[in-house]
Amino acid sequence: MCAAKHSALSWTLALGLLAACTRESGGQSTVHAPEVPEAAARPRLVVLLVIDQMRADYLSRYADLYTGGLARLRQQGALFEEAHVQHALTFTAPGHASASTATHPSRHGVIENEWYDRDARKKAYAADDKDARIVTSGPRAGSPDGRSPEQLMRPAIGDWLKEQVPKARVFSVAFKDRASVMMGGQHPDRAYWFDAAAAGYVSSSWYGESLPAWVVDFNSETRVFRRFAEGWQRLRDAATYARSGADKVEFEADGVHTELPHGFDDGTPQARDSFLKELQWTPFGDELTLAFAQRMLKEEQLGADADPDILLVSCSSADYVGHRYGPMSHEAQDYYMRLDGYLDVFLRELDAQVGAGNYVLALTADHGAIPIPELLAQSGQQKDARRVTMADYKAQVTRQVGAATQALNLPPEILLDIGETGVWLDVAAAEAKGVRPDLLRAAVGKELAKLDFVAEVLTADVLSGAAPDTGASEFLERYRRSFFPARSPDVLMRFKEWTLAATFPKGTSHGSPYRYDTHVPVLFFGAQVVAKTLAEPVGTVDVAPTLAEFLGITPPAQVDGRSLASLVTTR
Structure with missing residues (x-):
């Protein structure tokens, strides 16, 4: 190992010597407090940048086309090539929560984007809060549903920092509300997201009763409609997109509007309102979010003094583009070429406002995505690839659960809800009729295992350890990381590989x-980070502990991630 040459690197190495070694206690990591570095030594700003649905191969697939921010991050950053989301249910809300809290859903409780609330007898959304209200800036009313981190059971890195450095400030922004809320943690200064109904960025009363003047000004500008008239044109000549195959693909979008360019202004009076809803499905949603983040950086004076701050940004449109057109599409390629340019501007702003040696940035994703299954089968890449529409999936699941409950002399109402990954059962009602919950779950699981798209069934009893896991697959531990007893389904299904159970008949999902x-980027860039590529397997839960070590703060005792700081600061 080379000797440390810079003060920031010196304190990073010193933390490893001065802090007591991490020990395993009952399977939980207990981290002892590091010595807080000198104020001048640690970065003034930490940035967590999540690109929603960014597969790891996007960094290499278009590498020769990148000339801006992605090129700079790849060339000057430390990239872990085998980074994965380590829980089983790879959705937006749990992915962002795990990256920010360094814990799996089994701890932070955000198991999916939504789940069935047994007490309320209805669906619960990950960012729901009936007692909060949306705070807007103009005459348009925002969405009626309140948002907050009430469902998040563990503190995030911003909470760790504010507890240990009281003057620190923490802000998050995304196009999606759940992404911003989960990243921001339990007590950020603000969390913002885009609301099409309000035609701008909003927050909720959880964070404050009104929006700052600069947010009002930002929303009042016409930048939201900047791309309305010109539409979504190709960024480069058509030949550049040859690597992405045909652009006219019947399995994308609605099967008709599958080719670039995509227009927005059809001359009708409602075109502008329609564009506000369409914006998320284009690169321009993330262009707007990054512009908002840059304005926030300046107006909130983040990284301006010795008390470090955290800025958390999620690019949500990456996910929407991937869903509609698939990860191998012309639109996905165009999105990432544009993101390369957007991030070039963003990094330059960080350099100007904070100083190139005064911040550390982490880049990661909440999940990846399966290529469109029909294309995989058609091309012969994966002949068994298939789509099961949500309507067909729910019909088949209902039939199988009905067979199980009928055999137990139970009414069909025992089935409370069918989620994307499993079923919730009325175990209390079954028990009242003399059927033990474990026997009910086992019987339902046995029937669900007969479905031709199901590879494995895991009951709550197996996941909790109350029942033996004989015959369970190598995925058991991942499913246990996604299991939160009070919220998780009674029976979960692992679909066969290359099988997509999707809400829509076109496009793709995860x-x-x-x-x-699960394969996503984990990359660190900035103060004292050494440019390198690392083969060591890591998880997205390792991001927050690494940033915490740069900040000289201590994660909570029970986290699932570990710091990678020593790996990215040594040559």
């Missing part, structure tokens, strides 16, 4: 424990 959904 949610599985397979490599195409």
